[in-house]
Amino acid sequence: MNKDLNIYVLIKQVPDTRSKAGVNADGTIDRAKAGKMLNPFDAFAMQAAIDAKAMGGPNSKITAVTMGPPPAIAILYQALEHGIDKACILSDRKLAASDTLATAYALSMTLEYVQAKDGPADLVFCGLQTTDGDTAQVGPEICERMDLTQITYCEGFEIRDNLVHARKVIEGGAMEVEADLPALITIANSYNRLEHKTFRGAKFVQEVKRNEAIQKQFVEIIDLADCKAEDSRCGLPGSPTIVSATWKIGTVGGSCKMHQGKSVEELVGEVVNINQETIKEFAKA
Amino acid sequence: MAKEVLVVAEQVDGIIANVTLELLGEGKKLAHKLDAPLSCFILGHNIDSQVDRVIAAGADKVYVADHPELAEYKTLPYRRVIIDEINTWSTPPHTMLMGSTTSGRDLAPRIAAYFETGLTADTIELDIGPYEHKAGVDKSKIGYFPECLYANRPSFGESLKARILGPWKDPQMATIRPGVFPLPEMVSKPRSEAAKIKNVEVKLEESDHRVRISKILREAGSKIDITEADVIIAGGFGLGSIEGFKLLQELANCFENSVVAASRKAVDLGWITYPYQVGQTGKTVRPKIYIACGISGALQHRVGMQKSDLIIAINKDPDAAIFSFAHHGIVGDLFHVIPEMISQIKASKKEPAFA
Known part of the structure; x- marks a missing residue:
């Protein structure tokens, strides 16, 4: 029998690249106009947290933690709808332009803040990476700061006798490991898909949105001072890297032969004919 | 021992991965620009034969950590050995490169967070060049830096390439995916005249064994x-x-x-x-x-x-x-x-x- 597990899941709101909203004509993104969504990898991390809770003792609980501008609270409501118990957002203008090291610092200070109230973590789940930064660095950087056991690229796990038994992706295959708690686990997108919102969760969110007292209890909004984070280690001052230049990638410019405005049969016929030698070389007999 | 360009090698079953050779090829160009030696850090078990390969790929110095616990990549033992070794140096390496593989992406951020330095992920171009930071929120960043690691990568979802740099602290780190740089020409040299080889002491602590491998399924993928x-x-x-x-x-x-x-x-x-x-x-x-x-x-x-x-x-x-x-x-x-x-x-x- 496993003990009650105190579980945290770190999530992030990212620009929604599924729609064209906010994409400028020159291919750059207007982040203010772009739609927002839960980082797709974090949906897998949320499911992992929910699965872990089911493996723990009856008083196991999950707290979702995020960092971002106030509207990012939307993903915390989303988490509660899926059955996450509590949530906390770190929101502060001084966090703008944080790179991964500054982000990892701010999130670990937030985790320490919530741990002081809700007890030390047994498990911290993160998505493998975000779709806007793509670095996969923040999870391991938090491990380094907080000295948590690190398991990355996890695609399945069990908690037995208060140990994590996880399967993780490695180059050319997979590896099974046994690891001590407390652990931070980053979840790959080969993990189980996030289940539907629960009826109870949806009702709870309605109540939270209606009642300010309940909201304060279950969706906490904090700033850098609350979690005792040093300003100098956040945002631009706390980021060891900067973007010094960006430039547009030159297009090959007209070398693409376009086929359009005809029937599908004709369009495909043109392309297949022009390239028939190459196609025949590799087509199955 | 200043200004090295250090490539952390990746090995599977005791054979250095191609991505490491690719990084040595590209690292050599950076080392020339910095007028610095190119070094390679190999961790594994019974890996002596691989020293010749990294020398052939261009390494001027080789750090070898050979220990049974290092046979297979594990976060904490690898992290410990690399950090302990660098801490014996008078200054950390100028540039540190690793493959952007499942293990490189697991290890590089640990090293970066330990040294509180910058790390650019999935870089597609590398160079050395100057940078002047004129004004900004943080006055401590102001200055002229003649030799920065330029790490270029596409910016999110856009047709834009971004140059990321962080000359304020060494090592300046980047990960690079396999296949981005070509394999270098391999030129075998006798060890005596080729490179300095240092056998690195491996001292692990109890807490480095928090993750234990129970099974490896390399066939699967x-x-x-x-x-x-x-x-x-x-x-x-x-x-x-x-x-x-x-x-x-x-x-x-x-x-x-x-x-x-x-x-x-x-x-x-x-x-x-x-x-x-x-x-x-x-x-x-x-x-x-x-x-x-x-x-x-x-x-x-x-x-x-x-x-x-x-x-x-x-x-x-x-x-x-x-x-x-x-x-x-x-x-x-x-x-x-x-x-x-x-x-x-x-x-x-x-x-x-x-x-």
Whole structure:
């Protein structure tokens, strides 16, 4: 029998690249106009947290933690709808332009803040990476700061006798490991898909949105001072890297032969004919 | 011991991975510009034979940590040995490069966080150059830095390339995906005249054994290697759902040595798994034929496939970026175009070769 597990899941709101909203004509993104969504990898991390809770003792609980501008609270409501118990957002203008090291610092200070109230973590789940930064660095950087056991690229796990038994992706295959708690686990997108919102969760969110007292209890909004984070280690001052230049990638410019405005049969016929030698070389007999 | 360019090697079953050799090839250019030695850190067990390979690839110095606990990559033991060694140096390396693999992406951020330094992920170009920081929120950053590591990578979802640098603290770190840089010419040299070799002391602590390997299943994923295929049929967000990949598979079935692959958006949405992903954060491929179906052609995808011999793009948006670098663009609904393509390719094979 496993003990009650105190579980945290770190999530992030990212620009929604599924729609064209906010994409400028020159291919750059207007982040203010772009739609927002839960980082797709974090949906897998949320499911992992929910699965872990089911493996723990009856008083196991999950707290979702995020960092971002106030509207990012939307993903915390989303988490509660899926059955996450509590949530906390770190929101502060001084966090703008944080790179991964500054982000990892701010999130670990937030985790320490919530741990002081809700007890030390047994498990911290993160998505493998975000779709806007793509670095996969923040999870391991938090491990380094907080000295948590690190398991990355996890695609399945069990908690037995208060140990994590996880399967993780490695180059050319997979590896099974046994690891001590407390652990931070980053979840790959080969993990189980996030289940539907629960009826109870949806009702709870309605109540939270209606009642300010309940909201304060279950969706906490904090700033850098609350979690005792040093300003100098956040945002631009706390980021060891900067973007010094960006430039547009030159297009090959007209070398693409376009086929359009005809029937599908004709369009495909043109392309297949022009390239028939190459196609025949590799087509199955 | 100032200003080294250090490549942390990756090995599987005691054999140095190609990505390490690629990084040594590129690292050599950086080392020349810095007038610094190129060094390589090898961790493993019974890996002495690999020292010659990294020397042949250009390493001027080799750090060797040979220990049974290092045979297979594990976060904490590898982290400990590398950090302990660098801490014995008078200054940390100027530049530190690692493969952007499952293990490199696990280890590099640990080292970066320990040294509280910058790390650029999935870099596509590296260089050394000057940078002047004039003004800003943080006055401590102001200054002129003649020798910075330039790490270029595509910015998120855009046709923009960004240069990321962080000259305020060494090591300046970057990870690079396998296949981004070419393999260097291997020139074997006798060890005596070739390079300095240092055997690194391995001292692990109890807390380094918090993760224990119970099983390694290398067979499981090794069958999937999209980089080996002659023909790649790749799908993106335009496929609309997981079902769209069945259609791509049908088209792939028309070819020998073919495989279905995907853009990152399709992988992020869980339509297909990561080993099939082409692009900056996936694999770099250069097949004979690449058919991109419903892929917009963001730079992140382009850098992983632009060297394919023949690129055919199918997209219903005539302004899609993919049409700026494909060889042939078909503007149309892929759910009509692909079935037609399947039937025409099948028909073309039925025609007698000499009519």
